[in-house]
Amino acid sequence: MIPIAQPLIGEEEERAVLEVLQSGQLAQGPRVRAFEEAFAAYCGVKHAIATSSGTTALHIALLAHGIGPGDEVITTPFTFIATANAVLYVGARPVFVDIEPETFNLNPALVEEAITPRTRAILPVHLFGHPAEMPALLEIAERHGLVVIEDAAQAHGAAIEGRKVGTFATGCFSFYPTKNMTTGEGGIITTDDDRIAEQARLLRAHGMRQRYYNEQLGYNFRMTDIHAAIGLAQLKKLEAWNERRIANAAYLTRRLQGLPGIVPPSVRPGYRHVFHQYTIRVLEDRDGLVEQLRARGIGTGIYYPRTLPAQPVYRGLGYDGHFPVAEEAARQVLSLPVHPALTPTDLELIVEAVREGIPDR
Numbered sequence: 001m002i003p004i005a006q007p008l009i010g011e012e013e014e015r016a017v018l019e020v021l022q023s024g025q026l027a028q029g030p031r032v033r034a035f036e037e038a039f040a041a042y043c044g045v046k047h048a049i050a051t052s053s054g055t056t057a058l059h060i061a062l063l064a065h066g067i068g069p070g071d072e073v074i075t076t077p078f079t080f081i082a083t084a085n086a087v088l089y090v091g092a093r094p095v096f097v098d099i100e101p102e103t104f105n106l107n108p109a110l111v112e113e114a115i116t117p118r119t120r121a122i123l124p125v126h127l128f129g130h131p132a133e134m135p136a137l138l139e140i141a142e143r144h145g146l147v148v149i150e151d152a153a154q155a156h157g158a159a160i161e162g163r164k165v166g167t168f169a170t171g172c173f174s175f176y177p178t179k180n181m182t183t184g185e186g187g188i189i190t191t192d193d194d195r196i197a198e199q200a201r202l203l204r205a206h207g208m209r210q211r212y213y214n215e216q217l218g219y220n221f222r223m224t225d226i227h228a229a230i231g232l233a234q235l236k237k238l239e240a241w242n243e244r245r246i247a248n249a250a251y252l253t254r255r256l257q258g259l260p261g262i263v264p265p266s267v268r269p270g271y272r273h274v275f276h277q278y279t280i281r282v283l284e285d286r287d288g289l290v291e292q293l294r295a296r297g298i299g300t301g302i303y304y305p306r307t308l309p310a311q312p313v314y315r316g317l318g319y320d321g322h323f324p325v326a327e328e329a330a331r332q333v334l335s336l337p338v339h340p341a342l343t344p345t346d347l348e349l350i351v352e353a354v355r356e357g358i359p360d361r
C-alpha cells in the first residue's frame, strides 16, 4: 500500500528524544527555546512561540490579539475544522467567505462585502501548502483596520515572491505527524510584534511571567522538550523534503495533465506551493476512482468532504448559507500521495492507476 501520508522519523530524531529522556528535563525547557529560535530563523521572523498543537497556536494567537466575544473573524469554509473552532473557543464568531476555484483558498474579492462593524480579523488558510493571496488580503485588512492571522498549519516553507508564510502577519503552524514536518503533536506561532509574542508566551503558561505570579487567565498549551527535540531534527530536513514534494507534484502534473475529467492542482505565478497535499479535481465519479486506486494499493484522501458550515456542529450553532465554490470543491477534490518517501516506481504506479481508473470515453 502506498499511504497518503508518512511521517519520516530517523536516527537523529530517536537520538534526540533519548537525550532529552536521559537529561531529566522533560517539559518546556532549553530544547523548546532552541526550536523556537531555529523556526523563527527559518521563516525569517523575529519571534516564534511553541505550543502543544496547531489548534492551541490558533487559540492563543486570537487571544493575544484581543479577539473575543462580540467579534467576527472572516475565514474560509473549506479547511480543517480547527481553523474555525479556535474562533469559537475565544467566544468570537467565524464568518465564512467562499474560496477561489484555482487555489481552494479564501477569495479576497468576496472578503470586503462580509465586513461589518463587528469584524476584527481575517483568518486565511494556506490550504494544501499553497499560500493564500496575502497581498490582497493585507491591503483589505489595512484599509479596514483588521488583524490578520495566517493558518499556516499545512504550509511550512511556502512563500510568495520569496517571502515565507507566517511572516505576512501572525502565523500559526502545526506539527501533527501528517504535516510537512512533525514533532508528534505540536504547533508554533510566528510574529514580528514584540507585544503579541509576549502575550502569547504568557497565555501559553497560565499567564505566569514569574514563578507563581499569575497576571491573567492563561492555559497550559506548552510544548515539551521531547517534542521540540524531534522538531529540531525535522527542521533540518524540511527544505529537502519540501523540494521532493515539489518535484513529485511536478511529475504527477506532467503525467496527469490532459486526462479527461481530471484537473491537476495549479500554482499561482510567484507563489511557492509546498504540496502538503497534491489535490486534483475529479469531475465525474470520484468514488469510483477512489475504489480503483484502493484496489491497486494507492491510498488517497478527501480533504475536505464537507464545508465547515455544513458540519453538524456548525449547523447546531445556526450556520447555513451557500458557498458554491467550496461545495463544488468538497464534491470533487481528491488528494493523491505526494510525500517525500515516494519512489519513482510509486509515482509511476500512482499515474498508471489514475489513468486506468478513470472511465473510458
Ligand SMILES: *Cc1c(COP(=O)(O)O)cnc(C)c1O
Pocket: 053, 054, 055, 056, 079, 080, 082, 083, 125, 151, 153, 154, 173, 174, 175, 176, 185, 186, 187
Ligand atoms: C492540522 C491543521 C490545524 C490544526 O493543527 P493540530 O496540530 O492538529 O491541532 C489547523 N488548521 C489546519 C488548516 C490544519 O491542517
